[in-house]
Each structure stands twice: as C-alpha cells, then as structure tokens.
Amino acid sequence: MRQGRDTGFQAPLWRAVAVYRIAALTYATILVVRNFTDYARPMLGWPVLAVMAGWTVFTTYAYADPARRKPPLLIADLLLTMAVLAASVVVVGRPGLEAGLPTLAVAWHVAPVLAWAVAWGRRGGITAALAMGATDLLVRAHNDQAAYTGSVLMLLAAIAVGYLVRIVEVSQERLQRAVEIEAATRERERLARDIHDSVLQVLALVKRRGAGLDGEAGELARLAGEQEAALRNLVAGHAAHPVDERADLDLMTLLSPYASPAVTLSGPAGAVRLPAPTARGIAAAVAAALDNVDRHCPPGTKAYILVEDEPEEVVVTVRDDGPGIAPDRLAEAEAQGRLGVAQSIRGRIADLGGATTIVTAPGEGAEVEIRLAKWSG
Template sequence: MERVVVQIDADATLPFWRGAQVFRFASVAYAIGAQIVSVRAQAPPGSGVAAYSHPLISWLLIALLVIWSGVSGLVYAFELLPRPPMVIVELVITVLLIASTVWVVRPEYFHHHQSLPSTFWITNAVVSVALLWGPIAGGAAGVGFSLLSLGIEQQMHNFVTDATTPILLTVGVTLGIGARIVSRAQQELSAAVRMQAATKERERLAREVHDGALQVLALMRRRGADLGGDAEELGRLAGEQEEALRMLISEQAAIPGIDESTELRSRLQAVLPASAAFSGPAEPVYLSSAAVTELVAVVRTILDNVDRHAGADARAFLLLEDLGDEVVLTVRDDGPGIPEGRLEAALEEGRMGVSKSIRGRMNELGGEALLETGPDIGTEWELHVPRN
C-alpha cells in the first residue's frame, strides 16, 4: 500500500526569528560598550558633570537588558514559549528602559544624546513586533519608540529631521512584509502538498475498487444478462450498483486546488469499464473543474458508442498525455470502425451523439475532437483540450 507522508514546517518565519537573534546579541554588545562610554563621559565637554546621576542603577538596568536579551533570544530562536506574551513583555521592558533615562541620566547629558538603552538595541522590539504581527504593527512600533525617545530627550522638534524614525519605520515595515510573504507562501505550499497527498490516496482507492468490486459487478451484470430469469434481475441490480460506485469514485476524485483545478486522471479511471485499458503519466494531470467534467462526459459518450456499436468483443484503449500547454486524450477501440456515411446519416436522423455530445462539448472547451476510423483500424478519437 502506498502511503504519503506530509510534513510541512509549521512556522515559515522561524529563519527570520533566528536571524533576528544574531542582531540582538550584536546590539547587546553595542549597548554594553555605549554604557561604558557614557559612564565615563562628561556633558557638556569640560563641564565636569558626569553623564549619570545614578551610575550603579544604570549598571543594574544594563544587567536587566543582558538577561532579558539572553532569555528572549533563546525563546524566539527555539520556540521554547509562545511568542505573543514574550513580545508583549519585551515591549514593556523596552518602554521602561527608555523611561528610566530621566531617572538615571542627568538632563544636561540626555538632552544631547540618545536615550537609554541605545537605539540599536531598541530595534529588537520593533523586529519582534513586525515578525509576529506584520508590517503595520511593525511600522507603528518603530514610530512609537522613536517618538518616546525624542520625548524623553525633549527633542520633539527634531522629529522630521531625526534619522531614528525612518530607520525604525523601515525596519518594522520591511520585515513585516517579508514575514507575511513567507507565511503566505508556506500556506500555499502546505495546501498543495495536502492536495497531492489526497490525490494519491484517492487514486489508490480508485485502483483497488476498479480492480476488485467494479470488475465483479461488471461480470455479474454481463452473466446475468446472458442467463436470464432471476439471474438477469440480479445482473441488473449489480449494474446499477456498479454505476453508482463509479459515480461515487468520480465525485471523490474531484480535488479543489489552489487554482480550483481538478485532477483528470482519477476522474477518468473512475468511469472506465473493467474491460478498458488506460495509460497516462505518472504525475497528476490538472485541468479546470469545468473542463474535466465536460471531458469525462465526452469519454462516457465515446465508450457508450463502443459498447453499442463496436461489438461484444471490442475493447477500448485510452491514452492520456500532458503536453504542457494542452492535454491530449486518445480513445480507441478495436471494433470494425464507423461505416462511411454513417455519421451524416445519424445527423439527418436527429442523433446528436457525435455532433453535440462529442464535438460540441470539445468546441465549448476551445479544443477539438479529431476522428479517424476504418475497417482495419477501428475508431479513434483524439481529444485536444488547451490549458488556457
């Protein structure tokens, strides 16, 4: 028995999250370096005023920054905890660290320098929001942190000219868009893989039913008709069940895909009589649902004609070809062929099987039905269906 294993990564944005943590650890190193420089700095130059009013507390805040960065980096990279609450906590910690600037840094210094922690590290929170909630949330977080920092520095009048705002806004929007595109692609890939797996399973079931139950029912129908009496009634009932089972398999073979297409090969195999031989490509052949329905109806009409006119011993042979821009289905029998002038006479008698059920349907699909027949070659229909 053929089994199809479907395994799709549940989180297509995981590489983004892991790459962002590399940036996080680099920003931590920068924040520590900026802290060392700030502790030793004088503002304004030569004034003798230290940058920090509470240097020890500033180091405790840097320690909090380092601890949180390590914990959140591991959680994000390896999905150790749900991300939404982690991102919310990260936003709160980032806001508190920025607000702590007015407590631990002297006004004479932070009016002329960036707020705590460094803008480089603040970007991590923007990245997390963008990856989790998309470009709009990411852009809003970037602008929000920029406004908060400028407000702490009392530099709101520089909002238009300050470089922090466009940088954080660009990071949030760009990463958010990238994450959304990757997530959408992963969803479509997952749907395609599931559809392929379902197709293979339906094909397997159709083969097993066709090789088993359908052949037995077809045999009972034929033998019952030959024996007559009660056996004929049993044969008729077997024929009805055969037809119902074929219809059920045909309906189950219709598999909506991303482009609302249907797998043709399974639909054809479901309606073929046990005596017909079928050959087709190994891979599924997809056409629009409407095209598949019409093409299957054409094949049923051709096979019905074979059953009625080609003789009891005639066999049907089907060949399905996928040529890329079109699908070609050849239906041939080994009967005596159609006598010359018979199609014209049938049309005059009002019989529309060939003109309407076969050629008419193919014309509506934008394709064509080519007929070749003769006493030595039987009857062969070549059906061309364009993909457009």
C-alpha cells in the same frame, strides 16, 4: 512551563530577532564604554547595561519557546526597553542628549518592535514602533531631522517585517493545502485500485454471466453493467484529477448526467456554486432517490429534478409519478435493515447539516425535498 517545539515558519524569524538583539547590545556596550566620561552619572550606566544584557539572555531563551510568546512577555519586553531608553535622561543627562550623545538603548530598542511585528504582524509592529519612537523623541528632547529619521526607519522596519510574516503565513497555508490535496489524491488512487481489483471485476462477471438470460437474471446483468460503467467513470475521474475539497463546484454540472428521457432536470440558467462536499452530497442523495424510482416504480415512470438557488440555501426536489409509498413503509424498511432512504438520503444530508422531507401517498408518487445552507459541508 512546558517547553514547546516550534516547527513552523516563525522559528527562523525569532532567531533573527535574537541575533539582532545580541548584536545591538554589543554595539550599545561599545558606545557606553566610548562615551563613559561624557555621561552625567557614568557609574549608573553599568547597572543599566547589566539589565540590558540579562534581558537579552532571558528573551533569547523565552522567545525560543512558542508557548511563551504571549502578550505578557511581549508587553514586558516593550515596557522594559522603554524604561531603559528613559534611563538615558538620568545616566547620560539632558545636556549630553541635547549635545547629540546616543541613548543607552541605541539600536537595542528596536528589538521589541521586531518581536511585536513577528508575533502580531504589521499592526503589532506599527503599534510598538509608534510607542518606542515617541519615547525616543521625548528622551532625546531635540526634534531634529536625525531624531525623526531613526523613528521613521524603525517604523518602516516594523512594516516590512510584518508584511514578510504575512507573506510567509500565506505561503505556509498554500503549502499545507497542496500537501493535503496530494495526500487525498494518493488515497483516492489507492481506493480506485482496490475498487478495480474487487467490485468492478465482480460487476463485470455478473454482467458477462447474465448476458442473454431472460427474467430477473437478465435484469440483474443489465443493472450490473450499468453500475460497472458508472463506477468506472467515477473511479477514472477521481484518479485523473486532484481533488481540492475546499473548492466550489457547480451543482447543475454534477446533476446534468442524471437527465434523460425519463428524468427531467430543471434549475437556474447559471451555475449553482457550492462547497465541494455539499455539492457532492446533494448529487449522491439525488442519485439515491432516482435509484429508488428505478427500483420500485414501473418501467417508464417519469422523474423530475428541480434545483432552486435561494440566497441563503439551496433546495433540490426529486419527484416521481410512481405509485407512491405506503404508510409506514419507510420505517418498516429501516427496521428490516434496508437503509437506502435512511442513510443514502436522510443520513447523508443530515451529516452536511441539512434537512430532508419526504412527501408521499399511495397512487400519488413521491417527493423528496432536500434543503441545505450554502455554507454547509
């Protein structure tokens, strides 16, 4: 089997289990030597001790490989240890066990319980502890306080280790999330610098050169100025605040800047919380729809944004009172390489798993309906 390399948090825990197993084996060996003459069949104690030593060596190397930490190994570890524990009835003898002699697997039998707790958390540790504790009580054949105390301590150890594993898992996830956010923030800052050094300077130049001109040149300068201001705000916002792509955003907050005397925004009184990619995608599609109104409709054309927060999905409708779109105009524009609607609206929403419906007719305005499941994105 191919050896794997453990770079996660579990590596130190598995090493701790191996160290415990070795220390417990040493202690068990000392007790076997010390109580050798009191055993019913002392010569059988050495083969059992040899099995314990061999299994300790095997599991030390096996658990070091993440690829081998599978149910077959963990179950075999538990069953073999239970078998060693049960062998105490034959080697030590029932009279010796009832007199208080320790089992052959004293302390060593806790190692697989710890392994289950590391691999499967508290539930796995509790399951192994109950199985091992029941075997230990059956082998001892005397239900005194000392017997129960050992089983309870083993159960508590399994719970503690399982809880520790869960805490470390959460810490690891939070650390990974913080690293991802930092990397995303650095990338956004780099893009912001690039945009500032290229696009913003070009827009500023167009605005400055076209200022005071009449006709289309003046309109172009005005549009360049607006886009420069909007882009500067966008870049400044992204550069100033780390962005967590897993956080929820309020769609109404993202759409509120589009409200103006010419654009009416209607929606729920409360926040419409959506995953960040979904909320930003909808806001960008709405911006593209409003840009089409500004470009292709007469000045003063009214536009309306309606947000409907339904239980399973969010529906955003952008409607205008413009002249509408001629039949086949969208297909013709896409064929000519003008992909504003195809990519900025339909393509963006499709990438998020949603659907876009455009209803229009000459002289009746246009309506863009966006539907997205709340868990999309």
